[in-house]
Amino acid sequence: MVNNTTHRKxxxxxxxxxxxxxxxASLWYLFLLIAPLVIxxxxxxxxRAPEGGYAPAFTLEQYLKLPTRSxxxxxTLWLASLGTVSCILIAYPLAYYLATxxxxxxxxxxxxxxxxxxxxxxxxxxxxxxxxxxSRGIPAILASLGIVHDLVLLNTPFAITLGIVYNYLPLMTFxxxxxxxxxxxxxxxxxxxxxxxxxxxxxxxxxPLSASGLITGSMLVFILLMGEYLIPALLGxxxxxFVGNALVDLFLQSRNWPFGSAVAMAxxxxxxxxxxxxxxxxxxxGGESREEVSLF
Amino acid sequence: MRxxxxxxxxxxxxxxxxxxYFPIALVVLFSFNSGNYAADMQGFSFRWYGETWRDPFxxxxxxxxxxxxxxxxxxxxxxxxxxxxxxxxxRGWLRTLYDGLIYIAIIIPGIVxxxxxxxxxxxxxxxxxxWLQILFGPSAPKFNLGLPTVIAAHTLFTxxxxxxxxxxxxxxxxxxxxxxxxxxxxxxxxxxxxxxLPQLLPAIMAGFLLAFTFSFDDFIVAFFVAGPNTTLPxxxxxSIRRGVTPKINAIATVTLIMSLGFLFIVQYxxxxxxxxxxxxxx
Numbered sequence: 001m002v003n004n005t006t007h008r009k010x011x012x013x014x015x016x017x018x019x020x021x022x023x024x025a026s027l028w029y030l031f032l033l034i035a036p037l038v039i040x041x042x043x044x045x046x047x048r049a050p051e052g053g054y055a056p057a058f059t060l061e062q063y064l065k066l067p068t069r070s071x072x073x074x075x076t077l078w079l080a081s082l083g084t085v086s087c088i089l090i091a092y093p094l095a096y097y098l099a100t101x102x103x104x105x106x107x108x109x110x111x112x113x114x115x116x117x118x119x120x121x122x123x124x125x126x127x128x129x130x131x132x133x134x135s136r137g138i139p140a141i142l143a144s145l146g147i148v149h150d151l152v153l154l155n156t157p158f159a160i161t162l163g164i165v166y167n168y169l170p171l172m173t174f175x176x177x178x179x180x181x182x183x184x185x186x187x188x189x190x191x192x193x194x195x196x197x198x199x200x201x202x203x204x205x206x207x208p209l210s211a212s213g214l215i216t217g218s219m220l221v222f223i224l225l226m227g228e229y230l231i232p233a234l235l236g237x238x239x240x241x242f243v244g245n246a247l248v249d250l251f252l253q254s255r256n257w258p259f260g261s262a263v264a265m266a267x268x269x270x271x272x273x274x275x276x277x278x279x280x281x282x283x284x285x286g287g288e289s290r291e292e293v294s295l296f
Numbered sequence: 297m298r299x300x301x302x303x304x305x306x307x308x309x310x311x312x313x314x315x316x317y318f319p320i321a322l323v324v325l326f327s328f329n330s331g332n333y334a335a336d337m338q339g340f341s342f343r344w345y346g347e348t349w350r351d352p353f354x355x356x357x358x359x360x361x362x363x364x365x366x367x368x369x370x371x372x373x374x375x376x377x378x379x380x381x382x383x384x385x386x387r388g389w390l391r392t393l394y395d396g397l398i399y400i401a402i403i404i405p406g407i408v409x410x411x412x413x414x415x416x417x418x419x420x421x422x423x424x425x426x427w428l429q430i431l432f433g434p435s436a437p438k439f440n441l442g443l444p445t446v447i448a449a450h451t452l453f454t455x456x457x458x459x460x461x462x463x464x465x466x467x468x469x470x471x472x473x474x475x476x477x478x479x480x481x482x483x484x485x486x487x488x489x490x491x492x493l494p495q496l497l498p499a500i501m502a503g504f505l506l507a508f509t510f511s512f513d514d515f516i517v518a519f520f521v522a523g524p525n526t527t528l529p530x531x532x533x534x535s536i537r538r539g540v541t542p543k544i545n546a547i548a549t550v551t552l553i554m555s556l557g558f559l560f561i562v563q564y565x566x567x568x569x570x571x572x573x574x575x576x577x578x
Contacts, residue, residue, distance in 0.1 A: 017382075029401070033452060039415050128322060128323045227404075251520065271405075
């Protein structure tokens with residue numbers, strides 16, 4: 001009995017400060033993350049008020065209208081895929097070099113140099129390419145050299161893909177580097193000793209064992225690209241619309257909130273699918289690599 | 297054969313580093329251009345820095361950005377550190393819930409946060425303002441989108457970043473000192489103030505600087521919830537839309553130098569705190 005009350009007193013003494021310390025963060029998560037996402041879900045079933053904004057209703061009308069706005073989704077999905085694959089192809093050799101060939105001393109600096117641009121302003125990094133690709137930039141230089149005339153680089157799918165690779169390369173390189181760094185180098189020697197050539201070693205050992213970094217990097221890049229606004233707005237010149245551009249238009253310009261909410265819900269749905277695939281892949285991978293380790 | 301591959305990989309990596317830094321370097325270079333066009337070099341001068349500094353719109357945007365970043369970084373640091381300390385004592389489903397929320401707040405694209413916060417505040421103010429009118433009459437304050445809404449939205453994700461940084465420092469902290477302090481009859485408050493906090497301070501300061509940088513550089517969230525106000529990124533964005541002016545290069549250079557300086561301090565604080573954690577462990 002006595003034990004019980006002291007126990008209870010002690011538990012009050014721990015949970016009360018815990019609850020108080022957790023209160024501000026909890027308020028923020030409740031009112032600025034959970035509640036708003038619930039409101040977006042509710043709005044997506046609503047109707048548009050005559051003066052813009054939201055009128056209460058329960059209808060699937062907004063979702064049925066989604067196919068009429070499929071272009072931004074198609075653009076986003078294919079350019080995000082192209083951008084992610086380009087990031088993988090360009091980042092892999094770099095991550096491989098950093099993890100296996102760079103000297104231990106240079107490594108930490110070289111890895112830091114990859115991450116630094118990622119923490120600087122996204123807007124400024126994208127703006128830099130606007131200057132380079134605009135008619136006064138590379139096209140002007142090429143024209144003055146007499147190589148190509150009237151080359152248009154800005155406002156093309158190429159400019160958007162370049163912007164994606166430039167901005168998201170660090171995000172792909174870092175997880176790849178971490179997974180390659182962790183790779184047990186003795187496996188590579190064993191493979192060589194057993195007579196496998198370089199290509200076979202790469203495809204049978206290096207690539208599968210760096211799969212976790214590959215998947216993490218791809219998921220991060222793809223998810224952020226789903227909400228991308230600045231790259232298509234500045235490098236695509238508003239000609240190639242992404243979902244992000246459609247959302248800005250629907251919420252800030254035409255003020256069609258219910259339809260905008262339906263578009264946002266579709267975007268959230270795609271992101272949930274990506275995260276589920278990611279979790280499924282990593283859990284499968286985790287199981288397999290454990291088995292492999294136990295085999296040795 | 298191996299050397300050949302190493303050499304070509306090294307060459308390739310050098311090219312990638314040039315690719316990563318060349319555009320940024322170009323912006324810095326152009327900012328010192330005396331000519332009228334961003335991409336048309338005339339000669340070295342500080343002309344555009346002077347013109348930028350005298351532009352009242354730039355100064356207004358800069359003031360707003362600094363105010364938003366300083367306030368939201370302070371809130372984020374306090375709330376994030378509090379939550380990181382509290383979550384040590386939370387287990388089970390509640391812990392899973394918070395881990396999920398932290399993860400979502402960090403990974404979710406800014407545009408979704410922007411939209412959600414916009415809708416929330418517009419609905420909330422739409423409900424609140426009539427009540428204020430009824431209670432306090434026509435002179436009652438009327439709430440609208442503005443700098444406070446940007447601060448609230450920024451605090452959501454910067455708070456989560458501070459939380460993650462401080463939490464990893466707590467995990468690497470030397471617990472024997474806390475136990476010793478408790479054994480020597482220090483009150484929990486004194487133990488926290490004299491033992492725990494000094495160990496966490498580098499991580500807390502690093503979190504503050506990262507939060508400040510994130511808030512200062514953010515465009516998309518502010519674009520949605522700033523109402524009629526401009527921040528520096530909103531000003532830069534609309535200037536690019538209107539046509540590139542050399543002033544943007546000057547603003548960009550100053551912003552870049554600030555972020556790089558902060559990042560350098562963050563790196564220093566975190567490596568030093570990790571090194572001392574290792575030393576403590578020995």
